[in-house]
Amino acid sequence: MPAVSMTVNGTPVTADIDPRTLLVQFLREHLRLTGTHVGCDTSQCGACVVHVNGEAVKSCAMLAVQADGAEVLTIEGVAQGDTLHPMQEAFRDNHGLQCGFCTPGMIMTALDMVRRLGPVLDDHTIREELEGNLCRCTGYHNIVKSIAAGARAMAADDTPRRAAAE
Amino acid sequence: MSATGIGASVRRKEDFRFVTGRGQYTADIARPGQAHLYFVRSTHAHAKILRIHAGHASRMPGVIAVLTGEDFAAGKLGSLVCGWLIHSKDGTPMKMAPHPALPVDRVRHVGEPVVAVIAERADQARDAAEAISIDYEELPSVVDPAKAQAPDAPQIHEVAPNNTIYQWQLGDPAATEAAFARAASVTAIDLVNNRLIPNAMETRAAVAEYEPGTEQFTLWNTSQNPHVARLVLSAFVGIAPEHRLRVIAPDVGGGFGSKIFIYPEELVALWAAKTVRRPVKWTSERSEAFVADAHGRDHVTRAELAFDAEGKILGLKVKTIANLGAFMSTFSSSVPTYLYATLLSGQYDIPAIFCEVDAVYTNTVPVDAYRGAGRPEATFVVERLMEVSARRLGVDPAELRRKNFVKNFPHQTPVIMNYDAGDYAASLDKALALADYAGFPQRKREAAGRGKLRGIGLSAYIEACGIAPSQAVGSLGAGVGLWESAEVRVNPTGTVEVLTGSHSHGQGHETTFAQLVSHRLGIPIDNIAVVHGDTDKVQFGMGTYGSRSGAVGMSAISKALDKVETKAKKVAAHLMEASEADIVFEDGKFTVAGTDKAVTFGEVALNAYIAHKFSGAELEPGLKEGAFYDPVNFTFPAGCHVCEVEIDPETGRTDVVNFTAVDDFGNVINPMIVEGQVHGGIVQGIGQALMEACVYDESGQLVTGSYNDYRMPRAGDFPPLVVDTTVTPCPSNPLGIKGCGEAGAIAAPAAVMNAVTDALGTEDIAMPATPLAVWTVLQRQAHREAAE
DSSP states (O other): OOEEEEEETTEEEEEEOOTTOBHHHIIIIISOOTTSOOOOSSSOSOTTEEEETTEEEETTSSBGGGGTTOEEEOGGGTSBTTBOOHHHHHHHHTTOOSSOSSHHHHHHHHHHHHHHHOSOOOHHHHHHHGGGOOOSSSTTHHHHHHHHHHHHHHHHOOOOOOGGGO | OOTTSTTOOOOOTTHHHHHTTOOOBGGGOOOTTOEEEEEEEOSSSSEEEEEEEOHHHHTSTTEEEEEOHHHHHHTTOOOOOOOBOOBOTTSOBOOOOOOOSSOSSEEOSTTOEEEEEEESSHHHHHHHHHTOEEEEEEOOOOOOTTTTTSTTSOOOOTTSGGGEEEEEEEEOHHHHHHHHHTOSEEEEEEEEEOOBOOOOSSOOEEEEEEETTTTEEEEEEOOSOHHHHHHIIIIISOSSOGGGEEEEOOBOOOOTTTTTSOOHHHHHHHHHHHHHTSOEEEEOOHHHHHHHSOBBOOEEEEEEEEEOTTSOEEEEEEEEEEEOOSSOOTTGGGTTTTTTGGGTTTTBOOSEEEEEEEEEOOSSOOBOOOTTTTHHHHHHHHHHHHHHHHHHHTSOHHHHHHHHBOOSSSEEOSSSOEEOOOOHHHHHHHHHHHTTGGGHHHHHHHHHHTTOEEEEEEEEEEOOBSOOOHHHHHHTTBSSOOOEEEEEEEOTTSOEEEEESOOOSSSOHHHHHHHHHHHHHOOOGGGEEEEOSBTTTSSOOOOSOTTOIIIIIIHHHHHHHHHHHHHHHHHHHHHTTOOGGGEEEETTEEEETTSOOEEEHHHHHHHHHHOOSSOTTTOOOOOEEEEEEOOSSOBOOEEEEEEEEEEETTTTEEEEEEEEEEEEOBSOSOHHHHHHHHHHHHHHHHHHHHTOOOOBOTTSOBSOOSTTTSOOOOGGGOOOOEEEEEOOOOTTSTTOBOOOSSHHHHHHHHHHHHHHHHHHTOSOOOSSOOHHHHHHHHHHHHHHHHHO
């Protein structure tokens, strides 16, 4: 079994794994980081989005061995202790979640959106950018609101953060 | 109104764990020594099982056991059941066929579990399952409910000739015929209410554990109603006595009805855990969910509405065929009957109604309650009829509705329901104003200038929620009572635990229920914990569905709080050496009327437990009260949704450009959460109308079995939604709540289709109005015009 090494939420990890292990399985089953969810098997729902080397990826569509040597950020690494990241805070303030299952993927996608497009995001842009994330509870209305508010709050926030969550 | 009391948009207490990835869903649970379960599922819609070749698979790495229907049958466990007994019009009971968790000799739908493989690791179980081959003898199948009763249709169950489960009716046929006989005009329509696949984002999962020393089972399950699951699994299936089965529904990632039911997979997990003496875990893959979770809707209907010369409704006739799939799921029989035909009066004063419903078996996934459950189907019938009638009569659809509204309450309909309160004109007026209904003709002209077809449609829906008065549903065939339970445990330090039989899987009960307690006891919301979803903690409960948790679940809490307050006043009286009758409780303080004596709720809580100020002969120590609340009537949320669409005739694409919802949910505990419920429901409703096609081919294969093919609503499909409320408090429960969870899914499909048909100028299009369907209609029109 091949060994993989990566840094997950700032912590170096190494494990011997079956080569077909998906990154999401590695995170959930080997590291017990169960905040990253699996909502489909065709890489369309986006519940499993994490950041690999600073970019959003669907961790169900990537082998763990492909992330060898990478910096991985999951939802568990976004807050600083009990202090929420402004994007997490925005989801809570704007009722951007109901059952919470799609939420980790939505937040990780939102952070990537801000990284690529900046802090001023209009409704249309956010909706188009959420093409790869499904939610069955909220009708997306408050998710869109949350992301716009979270993006604005990030611009005003000067807390130093882990690279991938900036 | 306090910042955390009733009526405040309090941020949700549960959100911290969800936004930090610390929710605990069933699939997140790992028990020491757990094995993994994977199912071999039927690849045929209808076939005889000739032979199962599992020898090689059982010797593969990690495989612990391979279990078949024969093994299951040897366990002498009972069949899965449908818990609501419907009688046909001839008095005979519904034809419920046996539903073993694993079949012995025949499969009846694609996706039916056939063989269970248990292995050390999930991938090993799956590998072994793929190595199992099954010899089948294919049988002819039927998937279309309209064809299921044909004399030459294949017979799916011996107990149900012509695949007919029941032929049921409601209303007065003679009065309805008489109304039609004197009608000035009749509107007739044929409707298909399309089959839907629920698709909660969390797939179903189960972790089952058996402790041989105590003969105790524990099941962690994605359930909306863990107590009902325990009851069915013990009383009907007999897996364990009720007191030796603990069912825990931890964080559950959406339900929409699909997680109410008792399915084969969790039963097999329990049985397997005992068989292999290991904890057994099953997590559904999404591809399995498409063919294993109960589907929704699937009605074929002919409906006729009779009017007098002034446009007043005289009568309604409805004939529906409802597809219940290959087996009768847990509550399937009630959906197209008592949750459907009883709402056919809509918001209107209709003197005579007659409805006939045939329920049929087909070789498809079982169909059961899905968000709205029967009420979206009823609303679609009534509101499509109203819109089509208005067009036919040449009157404004809003005005035709207004003319026929029920205006006096209580109002007894001809189909059981007694509407207790409402103001339908108020929600209509507010919706028309918010949607700028008056400005529509100008917007239509402007759109035409851009080459777009613009349409507007209304849906003035009603639903029956707060399900339900036990005596009433018992008389209609329900196998259970539909009350709710609550227990309020006050701790010596004055903090409170509320135990509820309701279950939260997105609805935010941990917040709204705490708001009620904060409001009543005057204590901070952070000092209140809401406990739910564990049969070892909560004594009994009926769970969450049918928009019942506010109206019924919170009413039970309110009743328990009444008792807590009564007991606390006794303690306060002893503390302040006053008469109990003089104690006043307000804003978290007990005072003696006419004096400045006061004690806080916390002091009373402490003294209730230290019991130093009263003798055991006078008063029991402690402060803990329970209540069962059984509603006296259904509740009747109602409102008006307005949809405006624009169609691109070149591509057939329909864009929802405006959507306005005005709902009367009675009193609202947390407006932010209520709006969120409405948003979600509307998008599911628009999904049904424009996107979500569940397609079976002639051979019974599900063609739309993944997100590649089943068109889920996405963020880019919608404009911002305009959501508002009107309020007539519900007189039938102590909090005046009606329920809000299903309104969007109930109202939206008719509003959308009324708008689409308005834009197209034809009624001849079925849901979902996909770009292909719309384009096809437009091409047909163009050909017809060219021919003329």
